[in-house]
Amino acid sequence: MHEFEIIAEIFAPLAGEGSFGLKDDAALIAPHPGFDLVVTTDAIAEGTDFFAFDPAATIARKALRVNLSDLAAKGAAPISYLLNIALPPSITSQWLRDFAQGLKDDQAQFGVSLLGGDTARTDGPLSIAVTAFGFVPQGKMVRRAGARPGDAIYVTGTIGDSGGGLAIFRREKHALDEAQRTYLIDRYRLPQPPLRFGAALAAHATASIDVSDGLVADLGHVAAASGVGMIIDAAAIPRSAALRALWDDDPAAIVRAATAGDDYQVAFTAADHNAVMTAARDAAVTVTRIGQVETGKGVRLLLNGQQLAVQTSGYSHF
Amino acid sequence: MHEFEIIAEIFAPLAGEGSFGLKDDAALIAPHPGFDLVVTTDAIAEGTDFFAFDPAATIARKALRVNLSDLAAKGAAPISYLLNIALPPSITSQWLRDFAQGLKDDQAQFGVSLLGGDTARTDGPLSIAVTAFGFVPQGKMVRRAGARPGDAIYVTGTIGDSGGGLAIFRREKHALDEAQRTYLIDRYRLPQPPLRFGAALAAHATASIDVSDGLVADLGHVAAASGVGMIIDAAAIPRSAALRALWDDDPAAIVRAATAGDDYQVAFTAADHNAVMTAARDAAVTVTRIGQVETGKGVRLLLNGQQLAVQTSGYSHF
Numbered sequence: 001m002h003e004f005e006i007i008a009e010i011f012a013p014l015a016g017e018g019s020f021g022l023k024d025d026a027a028l029i030a031p032h033p034g035f036d037l038v039v040t041t042d043a044i045a046e047g048t049d050f051f052a053f054d055p056a057a058t059i060a061r062k063a064l065r066v067n068l069s070d071l072a073a074k075g076a077a078p079i080s081y082l083l084n085i086a087l088p089p090s091i092t093s094q095w096l097r098d099f100a101q102g103l104k105d106d107q108a109q110f111g112v113s114l115l116g117g118d119t120a121r122t123d124g125p126l127s128i129a130v131t132a133f134g135f136v137p138q139g140k141m142v143r144r145a146g147a148r149p150g151d152a153i154y155v156t157g158t159i160g161d162s163g164g165g166l167a168i169f170r171r172e173k174h175a176l177d178e179a180q181r182t183y184l185i186d187r188y189r190l191p192q193p194p195l196r197f198g199a200a201l202a203a204h205a206t207a208s209i210d211v212s213d214g215l216v217a218d219l220g221h222v223a224a225a226s227g228v229g230m231i232i233d234a235a236a237i238p239r240s241a242a243l244r245a246l247w248d249d250d251p252a253a254i255v256r257a258a259t260a261g262d263d264y265q266v267a268f269t270a271a272d273h274n275a276v277m278t279a280a281r282d283a284a285v286t287v288t289r290i291g292q293v294e295t296g297k298g299v300r301l302l303l304n305g306q307q308l309a310v311q312t313s314g315y316s317h318f
Numbered sequence: 319m320h321e322f323e324i325i326a327e328i329f330a331p332l333a334g335e336g337s338f339g340l341k342d343d344a345a346l347i348a349p350h351p352g353f354d355l356v357v358t359t360d361a362i363a364e365g366t367d368f369f370a371f372d373p374a375a376t377i378a379r380k381a382l383r384v385n386l387s388d389l390a391a392k393g394a395a396p397i398s399y400l401l402n403i404a405l406p407p408s409i410t411s412q413w414l415r416d417f418a419q420g421l422k423d424d425q426a427q428f429g430v431s432l433l434g435g436d437t438a439r440t441d442g443p444l445s446i447a448v449t450a451f452g453f454v455p456q457g458k459m460v461r462r463a464g465a466r467p468g469d470a471i472y473v474t475g476t477i478g479d480s481g482g483g484l485a486i487f488r489r490e491k492h493a494l495d496e497a498q499r500t501y502l503i504d505r506y507r508l509p510q511p512p513l514r515f516g517a518a519l520a521a522h523a524t525a526s527i528d529v530s531d532g533l534v535a536d537l538g539h540v541a542a543a544s545g546v547g548m549i550i551d552a553a554a555i556p557r558s559a560a561l562r563a564l565w566d567d568d569p570a571a572i573v574r575a576a577t578a579g580d581d582y583q584v585a586f587t588a589a590d591h592n593a594v595m596t597a598a599r600d601a602a603v604t605v606t607r608i609g610q611v612e613t614g615k616g617v618r619l620l621l622n623g624q625q626l627a628v629q630t631s632g633y634s635h636f
Contacts, residue, residue, distance in 0.1 A: 023543060024462050025388045025527055026358035031349045031456070040344035041400050041449070043436045070343045082359050084402065084447045118361045124442015129402045131359065131449050138349070144342050209343055225341060 001093050006119055010096045014103055016080060016113020027116040029080070035135040040070035042212075043129035049262070050189070051169065052126070056095045057102030058189040059128070064106050067132035069193030069210040069264035075142040075202025076134030078110055078195065083117035086127040110195055136202055144225035146207035147269040153230060153291035154276060156194040156265045158240040159215050161187035163260025164247065172246075180242035187240075191264035197287070200279035201268060208268035214261040216310050220299045222269065229296030234258070234303040238288040251308050258301060259310060269293055319411050324437055328414045332421055334398060334431020345434040347398070353453040358388035360530075361447035367580070368507070369487065370444070374413045375420030376507040377446070382424050385450035387511030387528040387582035393460040393520025394452030396428055396513065401435035404445040428513055454520055462543035464525035465587040471548060471609035472594060474512040474583045476558045477533050479505035481578025482565065490564075498560035505558075509582035515605070518597035519586060526586035532579040534628050538617045540587065547614030552576070552621040556606040569626050576619060577628060587611055 001009070007022050015021050018028040029037065044066060046052055050059045064081060071078045083103075087096075107113055115133065147153075165188025168174060168181060176184070193210065201208050207226055209218045215237065223230050234254045247253035270276045273289070280287035301308040319327070325340050333339050336346040347355060362384060364370055368377045382399060389396045401421075405414075425431055433451065465471075483506025486492060486499060494502070511528065519526050525544055527536045533555065541548050552572045565571035588594045591607070598605035619626040 026356045026392045028459055029355040037347040038344045041402060041436050043402055043438050045438055074344045084359055084361055118359050120361055120363055127445055129447060131400060141346055
């Protein structure tokens with residue numbers, strides 16, 4: 001398909017308010033009085049964030065969701081996104097249609113629309129970058145800096161599932177049943193960022209981050225930005241039954257989950273425990289208290305009072 | 319260099335308002351009452367928009383400018399940009415420093431700052447996408463649709479220079495002197511979008527587009543979006559002395575300039591000729607009247623009353 005056909009036939013049906021149907025040189029975001037616009041951009045890479053054999057629809061949805069998780073972490077409600085995509089010659093029209101269907105499904109689920117983008121051909125690997133936009137009440141964006149000694153530390157959802165799915169793709173031996181295997185692979189392909197919890201974070205979190213590099217590494221970013229230390233109760237880190245079945249339940253397994261990365265859940269700190277738990281219940285989001293902010297620096301992972309050695313500080317793109 | 323080092327040492331010094339020093343998960347654009355936010359994104363590709371042997375600084379500046387030209391065309395004043403870059407193993411620290419210096423120079427020239435981005439490694443070619451943001455008075459973004467029969471058609475700067483520079487790189491024979499050769503190569507490497515004219519376009523243009531696919535093709539987009547036809551006086555298309563020296567001055571040379579693309583000047587339509595010319599003088603931007611909007615459809619290129627055959631409808635990425 002020609003570039004103009006791809007835009008007109010594949011992507012234009014996804015375009016929403018301010019996009020001018022992808023028929024102009026730029027898009028427009030009208031002012032939303034009393035709100036700041038939050039902007040985030042992340043690319044996903046073949047062989048790391050997805051595999052060429054993954055369904056086109058989940059590749060598309062993951063590219064979008066790794067950005068929506070940033071908006072959720074910052075307390076913003078998503079509105080729209082840009083798509084920059086470079087297509088190798090192997091990409092077919094059917095692949096593009098499946099890719100667009102994935103985006104369409106997530107647009108419906110998360111209430112966003114396509115604002116614009118850029119389509120090109122490449123001799124290199126498939127390359128996908130999304131830039132996502134959301135609104136947060138003015139001055140209420142939740143920063144990494146903001147955690148204070150005495151705050152509790154929380155995380156949404158379960159941690160390590162995506163790393164488990166990736167391990168299965170990398171042919172790690174396991175004795176999972178089909179449902180467990182599918183569950184973990186699904187979490188790798190399709191992260192579940194807690195968008196429904198964004199407003200609660202804007203209201204109650206003192207600091208927040210999406211878990212992409214790994215729980216310990218990402219909390220380390222928050223601790224460094226906030227000038228505080230953190231103690232994490234390793235046993236409290238929420239792990240799924242499937243992940244426990246894959247990696248056992250020993251200290252090494254906990255460390256692995258806490259450093260695997262690619263979770264796209266949200267780790268945050270807050271002072272008002274009751275408000276956090278009430279908001280979690282109202283939003284139907286699983287939130288687990290996993291530790292405490294203290295004076296000092298760094299993140300310590302404790303199991304029954306013993307500090308666990310953390311070999312890696314999380315996934316690095318390099 | 320590690321990803322975090324690249325961000326902290328190379329890109330953080332370029333970061334401005336709302337970027338949080340590139341130390342958070344997202345950036346923020348505060349509301350600007352009475353203004354719409356205009357968003358545009360374009361990637362540049364090795365072998366097409368730049369060559370690996372080009373200076374890192376001009377690659378950076380071209381990546382930025384091909385987006386700023388869209389903002390200018392839409393009547394917007396640029397404020398900031400995101401940078402998505404995928405680096406092959408051949409890229410050195412010195413290359414990155416030169417790249418950043420190019421951005422720094424253009425930031426000073428155009429009054430923009432780095433808002434955020436994403437840095438990754440790739441086994442493929444160097445890949446650079448920029449997303450640029452600008453403000454335009456609410457409701458005043460200049461669309462492609464809007465040209466009316468009777469409007470005059472204008473273009474800023476000169477047309478075809480970048481195509482001339484590219485032809486030289488592709489070893490086309492020529493008898494240029496060193497100054498002419500350098501001029502055309504500079505125009506290929508470093509387009510000169512008329513940012514100073516953005517406000518005048520918001521005030522006076524009925525439709526507008528940046529010239530990237532080629533003058534005839536881009537005016538064709540405006541004609542199609544506006545539901546009008548256009549007559550262009552081929553002899554009026556502004557061409558530099560260097561380009562005339564490269565391609566001669568015959569009808570084929572004019573057609574070639576008008577279809578070469580990669581100019582990043584602005585083509586627009588307007589009803590008030592005196593207002594356009596006064597604004598051009600005030601902004602110190604060269605603006606040339608090249609034709610007339612009429613009823614009908616399509617773009618016709620006339621030379622002394624004879625229609626020139628246009629073989630290509632401009633550069634396509636595919």
